[in-house]
Amino acid sequence: MSSKFAHPVGILMLTATTMLALGGCDQSAPPAEQSLEDLKGQVFTVTLAEDSPLSGALQLRLSEWEAQTGSEVRFTSDRESPSELIVLGGTELPTTPNITIPEKLAKATQFPAKYRLVFDRFRDKAVAVPLATDRLLLWYRRDLFENEDLEATFREQTGKSLAPPETWGDFLTLATFFKNRPEVAYGCVEAMDGSLEANRNYLARAAAYAKAEKWSSFIVDSETGAPRLTTPGFVRALSEWIAAKSYSPAADGTEISDTRARELFRDGQAAMLLSTLPPTIADGKPRSEQWDASIAVASLPGSRTVYAIDTGQALPGEKVNRPVHFATTGWYLAQRADQPSDANDRLLGFLTDPKESAYLVQASRRGILPMEPTLLTEPGRFRGFGLSNRTVGELFELIRSGFSADNWVADLRTTRSAELQSALGQALQEALAGKSSPEKALAKAESAWTELLKPGLSEFLAEYRASLGLPPLITKE
Known part of the structure; x- marks a missing residue:
């Protein structure tokens, strides 16, 4: 197997370099119960960028895939490589073309309806499966x-x-x-x-x-x-x-x-x-x-x-x-729409299986919360937090309650997010330092945002609305 990076991934791409004629599989059934023997000898190439907190956890899960299938997973840092599957951050959803997920996975009931309608949308279509997100909480x-x-x-x-x-x-x-x-x-x-x-x-x-x-x-x-x-x-x-x-x-x-x-x-x-x-x-x-x-x-x-x-x-x-x-913006798994295959469907199902995805457990130990409620049924699997069993139970009860909530607010998920957040942070620091009143600091931030968004406003709105699952604005001729 080629080299594996110790600290991968802003975007992770999975490429099947050897295509086999595989029979269809039922994504609704647990992948662990499917026959994976016909994948023996197949090679998958994983393209990893350098900054994803999911990298170590994904490597653990992909090692399990290799052990169960007899296939091989290789890693490369070349983002231009052809790919079938892709793991990406939420800010990249509106700007990553040609991604999708199989229809039966888009309708899968293991993902709470609110998450399917909010976190994995591009315009009016589900294009990715939510993997993990951070949630701001009060510790006391x-x-x-x-x-x-x-x-x-x-x-x-x-x-x-x-x-x-x-x-x-x-x-x-x-x-x-x-x-x-x-x-x-x-x-x-x-x-x-x-x-x-x-x-x-x-x-x-x-x-x-x-x-x-x-x-x-x-x-x-x-x-x-x-x-x-x-x-x-x-x-x-x-x-x-x-x-x-x-x-x-x-x-x-x-x-x-x-x-x-x-x-x-x-x-x-x-x-x-x-x-x-x-x-x-x-x-x-x-x-x-x-x-x-x-x-x-x-x-x-x-x-x-x-x-x-x-x-x-x-x-x-x-x-x-x-x-x-x-x-936060979270992390998502999607498939390249122009390169569908049964092999990729099966790997996608394996990585998103709610019961067996140990990589989500590992990710949670790094402070990233699992997005699937069925993963929360065994609190002992999450003891890597260094918290008592009582507190772990409280933590996952909060996560469970959040799945059915209708008042989620996510970070801005557009290509302009970094510059907007920087302008806001500068204004907030002036207010915290007593150099400006709250009103003046926020007026300064709002003015900066307005100027930043003037060039390319229509493109920003298109990205922003797409990230919210909203249709494009209808412009009058």
């Missing part, structure tokens, strides 16, 4: 939140029970309380460094106040491409994010990365953490079983106020708008 110190003395003190001060926050306002109340306690140095910790992770922490707050009816178009108008960064929900979110800074290690002006935030939480210095990754993932070595048991996880806070996108007015009602499920 169970030992502090369940401490009877702290509970009594918190109730005396606030009139509320000491519990994970329901709203972002509750989050600030808890951060204030713990910052003034001797048990920890900080009430909360999260990325605040102008990075994509920091932007996501801000946008998760904004989504609670400014989420539009369409599941992920709240930040940009999908009809005009106009940014919505200066609307009341976004301004309020930034004001509260700046307030949260006061109770974190960023209070002295230090820029805190996501890795550093997890390290501080793991070292016992903070009561709450916002991160997509488990706080033990930094070095994979939990401090002790007792420490494992002290870590708990909850969904993001929500809000009691939602601002209408069109008027900016607060909508009536005091009911808590439960947390928006904020996810």
Whole structure:
């Protein structure tokens, strides 16, 4: 077998270099029960780019494929090589031509309907199978939140029970309380460094106040491409994010990365953490079983106020708008539409089989959450997180509940995402540093976005709408 890379893949392409006449197979049946002997001796070439977090996990799963079939899988870094199957990031879905999945897999019931309708769409067609995504969560110190003395003190001060926050306002109340306690140095910790992770922490707050009816178009108008960064929900979110800074290690002006935030939480210095990754993932070595048991996880806070996108007015009602499920762009598996074959269908089925895809388990150990609910039935398989069984159970219950949610918000999945995120990050850092008010910082970001999108606006809108599963805009002649 040719060389295998230690740290592959932004895009992974699978190429069958020897085509065999194979009989049809039923994708709905577990691949492990199908006869794979007729693939013996076949060679598959895997083209790997250099930066995918799924690489090691995919190599493990493909090694299982080799063992079961007697075929050989080779790896190359040449992205121009012909390919039949491709694993790609969400930002690449709108710009990768000629990809598809077999119709029976597109209709497969093992993938939750919401995911099929949202995460794997290009215009009105399913073109890929979702493999994995990160989900932003609230990690907290169970030992502090369940401490009877702290509970009594918190109730005396606030009139509320000491519990994970329901709203972002509750989050600030808890951060204030713990910052003034001797048990920890900080009430909360999260990325605040102008990075994509920091932007996501801000946008998760904004989504609670400014989420539009369409599941992920709240930040940009999908009809005009106009940014919505200066609307009341976004301004309020930034004001509260700046307030949260006061109770974190960023209070002295230090820029805190996501890795550093997890390290501080793991070292016992903070009561709450916002991160997509488990706080033990930094070095994979939990401090002790007792420490494992002290870590708990909850969904993001929500809000009691939602601002209408069109008027900016607060909508009536005091009911808590439960947390928006904020996810990253994710990773997907697709087939090249111009090179279908039974061999590729079978490999695609093998890699997406919900029960036996050990590579998803391995990916989850790197902090990437599995996208298929049937993989969540055996929590013991996911102990690589370095968390207690109780916390692992809580984590996967949160993931299960997310599968049926209708309020997912994903990162921008277009070729313009990097420059837009960079402009937003710069403006947010100015506000966090006190160099600009929330209103002025967001006005600066919105102006930058408008200028960036002027050239090629129609192309951006086409990509953006396609990534949301929306049809192209109809232009009047």
